[in-house]
Amino acid sequence: MPSCLCGDGAKRGNVYVEPELQDSLPGVIVDSTSVLDGSSRWWQSMVHCVKVEEVGLKGEDTNTVQFYQFCGDDGTNSFVKMTNLVLTRQPEHALMRHLGMPVQAFVELRQAFWTLQPQSWITYHAFIVIDVNPLFIFLERKSNQLEMMFGCGLIPFLFMKEFRATGVRRNLQAYKEHSTQKVTSKVLVRDLLEWMDGPLARHWEPYDLFSSNCQHLVLEVQRFLLNPNTADCDRSQSAQEALLAAVEFNPLAVQGAPEALRHNRAFILAAAAKNPEALAYAPEPLLQDREFILDIVSSQGLALQGVPEEFLTDRDVALAAVQQSGDALQFAGPLRWDRRVVSAALRRHPQALRHAPEEMRSERDLVLEAVSLDGLALRHAAEDLCSDREVVLAALQQNSLALQHASEELRFNRHFIMSAVQVRGSSLRFAAPRLKLDPDIVLAAVQQDGAAMQFAAPELRSCTHFVQLAVEASGLALRYAEGEARSSKAITMAAVRQKGGSLQHAADDFRRDPEVVFAAVRQNGNVICHAADEFRRDRLFVLAAVGQNGLALQYVVKELQADRVVVLAAVRQNPSALQYAAPGLQRDPEVILAVAWEDWSALRYACL
Numbered sequence: 001m002p003s004c005l006c007g008d009g010a011k012r013g014n015v016y017v018e019p020e021l022q023d024s025l026p027g028v029i030v031d032s033t034s035v036l037d038g039s040s041r042w043w044q045s046m047v048h049c050v051k052v053e054e055v056g057l058k059g060e061d062t063n064t065v066q067f068y069q070f071c072g073d074d075g076t077n078s079f080v081k082m083t084n085l086v087l088t089r090q091p092e093h094a095l096m097r098h099l100g101m102p103v104q105a106f107v108e109l110r111q112a113f114w115t116l117q118p119q120s121w122i123t124y125h126a127f128i129v130i131d132v133n134p135l136f137i138f139l140e141r142k143s144n145q146l147e148m149m150f151g152c153g154l155i156p157f158l159f160m161k162e163f164r165a166t167g168v169r170r171n172l173q174a175y176k177e178h179s180t181q182k183v184t185s186k187v188l189v190r191d192l193l194e195w196m197d198g199p200l201a202r203h204w205e206p207y208d209l210f211s212s213n214c215q216h217l218v219l220e221v222q223r224f225l226l227n228p229n230t231a232d233c234d235r236s237q238s239a240q241e242a243l244l245a246a247v248e249f250n251p252l253a254v255q256g257a258p259e260a261l262r263h264n265r266a267f268i269l270a271a272a273a274k275n276p277e278a279l280a281y282a283p284e285p286l287l288q289d290r291e292f293i294l295d296i297v298s299s300q301g302l303a304l305q306g307v308p309e310e311f312l313t314d315r316d317v318a319l320a321a322v323q324q325s326g327d328a329l330q331f332a333g334p335l336r337w338d339r340r341v342v343s344a345a346l347r348r349h350p351q352a353l354r355h356a357p358e359e360m361r362s363e364r365d366l367v368l369e370a371v372s373l374d375g376l377a378l379r380h381a382a383e384d385l386c387s388d389r390e391v392v393l394a395a396l397q398q399n400s401l402a403l404q405h406a407s408e409e410l411r412f413n414r415h416f417i418m419s420a421v422q423v424r425g426s427s428l429r430f431a432a433p434r435l436k437l438d439p440d441i442v443l444a445a446v447q448q449d450g451a452a453m454q455f456a457a458p459e460l461r462s463c464t465h466f467v468q469l470a471v472e473a474s475g476l477a478l479r480y481a482e483g484e485a486r487s488s489k490a491i492t493m494a495a496v497r498q499k500g501g502s503l504q505h506a507a508d509d510f511r512r513d514p515e516v517v518f519a520a521v522r523q524n525g526n527v528i529c530h531a532a533d534e535f536r537r538d539r540l541f542v543l544a545a546v547g548q549n550g551l552a553l554q555y556v557v558k559e560l561q562a563d564r565v566v567v568l569a570a571v572r573q574n575p576s577a578l579q580y581a582a583p584g585l586q587r588d589p590e591v592i593l594a595v596a597w598e599d600w601s602a603l604r605y606a607c608l
Contacts, residue, residue: 040088042201046144049085050165051094052151054078056605057583066167070159076576077554080159082149082167090193095150098135099190103183103225105131108218109161112174122249126218129160130225131180132189136160139221141214143207187228195224215245240267244274251277265292272296272303279306294320301325304332319344326352342366350374358382368394375399378406389416393423400424403431417441425449428456439466443473450474450499458482467491475499478506492516500524503531518544525549525573528556536560543569550574553581564588571595575602583607 057079058067064084071077085091092099106128113123127140138149138160147165151157161177163169200220205212219241240261246253254262254271261267263283269292271278279287279296286292287308296303297317301324304317311317312333318341321328326349335341342360345352350370353361360366362382368391370377375398378386385391387407395402403411403420410416412432418441420427425448428436435441437457443466445452453461453470460466462483468491470477475498478491485491492510495502500523503511510516512532520527521541525548528536535541536556543566545552550573553561560566562582568591570577575598578586585591586607595602 039197039201042204043087043089043197046201046204047087047146047148048165049087049091049148050150051083051085052149052156052159053081053083054151054153054155055081056579056586056607068159068163068167070155070162076579078155080155082165090197091148091150092190092193095135095189095193098132099188099193101132101135101189103130103185103187103189103192104133105180105182106222106225107131107180108178108222110176110178111170112176114174122215122245124215126215128218128221129157130192130221135189137189137192138165139217140164141207141217146204146217181222181226183225185226185228187225191228192224195228199224216241244270247271247278248274251275251281254278254281268292269296269299272306273300276300276302276305279303282306290314290317293317297321297328298324301328302331304328309333315341322352323348325349327355330355336360339363339366343369346370346377347373350377351380353377353380356380361385364388364391367391371395371402372398375402376405378402381405383407386410389419392416393419396420396424396427400426400429403427403429406430414438414441418444421445421452422448425452426455428452431455433457436460439469442466443469446470446477447473450476451479453477453480456480461485464488464491468494471495471502472498475502476505478502489513489516493519496520496527497523500527501530503527514541517541521545521552522548525552526555528552539563539566542566546570546577547573550577551580553577558582561585564591567591568594571602572598575599576605578602579605 055067058069059065059081061067066082068080068082069077070080085094108126108128111125113125127138130137130139134152136151136157140147142164149160149165151160207213243253243257254268257267263286265286268279268282268286290311293307293311294317297307298320301321304321307317312335315335315338318332318335318338322332322341322345326345329336329342329345329352332341336355336357337360339360342356343366345355346366346369350373353367353370356366361380362385364385367381367385371381371391372394375395378392378395381391386405387409389410392402392406392410395405411430412435414435417431417435420431421441421444425445428442428445431441436455437459439460442452442456442460445455450473453476461480462485464485467477467481467485471481471491471494475495478495479502481491487507489510492506493516496506496516496519500520503517503520504527506516511530512534517528517531517535518541520531521544525545528541528545529552531541537560539560542556542560545556546566546569550570553567553570556566561580562585564585567577567581567585570581571591571594575595578591578595581591586605592603592606595606
């Protein structure tokens with residue numbers, strides 16, 4: 001779609017060029033450092049700026065423009081264009097239409113250095129996305145350089161979360177998005193650029209692990225957005241935040257703080273929020289202040305481990321701690337036997353049941369409360385409650401894996417297992433082996449969840465009569481059929497009629513069988529992608545598929561994507577199918593009219 005970012009500068013080779021460079025550019029970039037002031041040199045040498053926009057078609061990559069095929073959360077493929085901008089000052093021209101718009105929110109994103117590292121470690125890379133709606137601005141420090149990306153709309157936003165300004169994909173397994181922070185300071189995009197041009201540029205320092213890294217940049221941006229009056233980066237504040245970052249990794253860092261800072265109530269609160277063990281190194285006067293203790297456990301419940309012993313009998317302190325973190329129950333001392341404290345901990349974190357005394361883990365009402373919120377809390381219940389049908393069924397209602405923690409008596413009880421699989425079919429996995437041979441139980445499980453078929457005994461999975469009944473209940477059961485049952489056309493037909501997607505689990509011969517394929521696409525047009533190639537070239541089958549689901553157009557051959565009748569059938573069923581039509585039909589008046597009639601927003605895929 002057309003970009004909503006515009007400006008007064010010119011473009012050369014698809015690179016945005018600031019107006020003062022237009023006359024002097026023989027190629028793409030000119031080294032004019034000798035005539036630039038300090039902030040201009042910073043923009044030119046330290047800032048890698050990129051414009052991100054969603055486009056309808058993929059263009060040709062150049063040294064300065066790259067195109068990416070990007071799949072959004074809804075599974076729709078889009079093309080994203082990244083254009084490198086040449087800057088010698090703040091990019092106000094590129095953001096001209098948005099300068100007077102207020103920042104509405106920001107979200108911090110982190111990538112851990114190691115996939116399985118604890119959350120308390122400071123070994124992570126931080127970056128930030130600023131929401132101006134519809135504009136998003138992305139800021140990230142890599143080594144000595146600031147990477148800046150901006151673009152309008154959902155697709156650029158999602159793209160910026162997954163890719164750096166260099167186009168390098170992030171490690172999604174190590175990726176974590178923090179909660180969105182609303183901005184009420186009324187700071188404008190213009191204010192943000194002026195802050196970057198002034199205080200941020202003036203105080204920009206070479207990369208340093210402890211005082212000038214990506215985390216410090218994110219903290220400074222957040223501080224500015226939340227309170228622009230503190231924009232001129234206070235160096236002592238930066239040092240304090242560097243110390244807090246060290247505390248998060250090692251609570252002993254509190255001892256290295258200046259004496260005045262160690263006695264600072266706000267600093268100790270912040271340190272304990274970073275690392276609850278830091279409270280142990282707070283000065284004695286603060287540790288004797290009940291209001292301070294209440295404040296600190298209310299913001300970081302696990303700090304209860306460091307409070308003086310006299311507060312461990314204070315119910316208000318214990319309640320404040322467990323309401324913030326259920327796991328604080330383990331540090332609640334004698335109040336671990338207090339029903340009110342235990343109940344509050346379980347409401348916050350049901351697995352905190354493991355920290356309750358044996359007597360509390362035998363309390364039926366408390367355990368029911370816990371397993372209703374998290375079925376796996378059953379593992380921490382007293383043995384007799386793991387044989388309680390009502391308790392176990394409540395746990396199963398929340399999580400099918402809970403049955404593994406039920407008593408052997410219940411897992412061998414036919415009547416109970418019948419009730420269990422009717423609640424959660426996949427709980428069949430933990431039933432006694434003889435019950436996995438019981439046709440009535442297995443069929444009840446499959447009716448509730450087709451995937452439960454995988455836990456049936458092999459004898460049932462290869463029995464044609466039983467598998468016929470199973471696929472009629474859930475076509476997904478075909479995936480786990482074996483032997484003769486898998487090679488039965490009647491069974492396969494029953495499966496695809498019940499759920500077209502079962503075609504992907506059919507034997508190869510049936511994915512080439514016209515009758516089977518036609519039955520499948522009539523139930524789910526998208527499954528034509530699992531059919532043999534000849535069906536994606538067959539106009540009759542394709543029409544049946546796109547008539548059921550217009551987006552099936554993406555799986556057919558190009559010749560049929562250029563067939564007006566096929567495309568019209570597709571867009572009338574789902575106007576977004578226009579994105580998969582041949583370019584010639586994306587500008588065809590009859591097709592565009594059909595799309596506009598159904599959903600005008602899908603015209604973003606038209607070539608107008």
